[in-house]
Amino acid sequence: MDPAALAALAGSSLVGAMATDAWEHARDGVVAVWRRFRPDRAELVGEDLAELRREVLLAEEQDDELLREALAADWQQRLSELLRRQPELAGELERVLDEVLAPSLPEEARTRVYKQTNIAHGNGRAFGVQDGNLIYHEGKGQGGGSPEGAAD
Known part of the structure; x- marks a missing residue:
């Protein structure tokens, strides 16, 4: 997990x-x-x-x-x-x-215990929602730069 x-x-x-x-x-x-x-x-x-x-x-x-x-x-x-x-x-x-x-x-x-797997690669983003809570993870690609459109 x-x-x-x-x-x-x-x-x-x-x-x-x-x-x-x-x-x-x-x-x-x-x-x-x-x-x-x-x-x-x-x-x-x-x-x-x-x-x-x-x-x-x-x-x-x-x-x-x-x-x-x-x-x-x-x-x-x-x-x-x-x-x-x-x-x-x-x-x-x-x-x-x-x-x-x-x-x-x-x-x-x-019944409210959840197991959830979200996978993102490179600069991908993964969003998961459990019981109304949003969980967000952002990958860091090999280039090390900001995702397009992100403010520096």
Whole structure:
């Protein structure tokens, strides 16, 4: 799976799982990924996930969809950065997503877990839409220049 898509899916699923009774299992799965690839950060990530749980519960209590989306975006970014630094962890993160995070979600939320692959080559652009969110990636061709019509 594309690392950006994997990070997006895992981040959204993580936030959803933190609102469930299985949140500790979800936390432990994500901390295990960090422990394996960034052991110096694992304890801090565990603390951050406990804070995430409190924020997710607050968002649920207030029915605040914008807060849930912001929390998911934050964790998508964290996971994306981890994948950029440690690309070999993609398989492990995908395993945690499939075996821990997605099964932790309530049945109605599991139907909203998407896997989507968009491919662009050279200076191509890829657009993906999931649950109303637009995801845009722009390739960098070998010429290194701006796409035609782009302002410098």
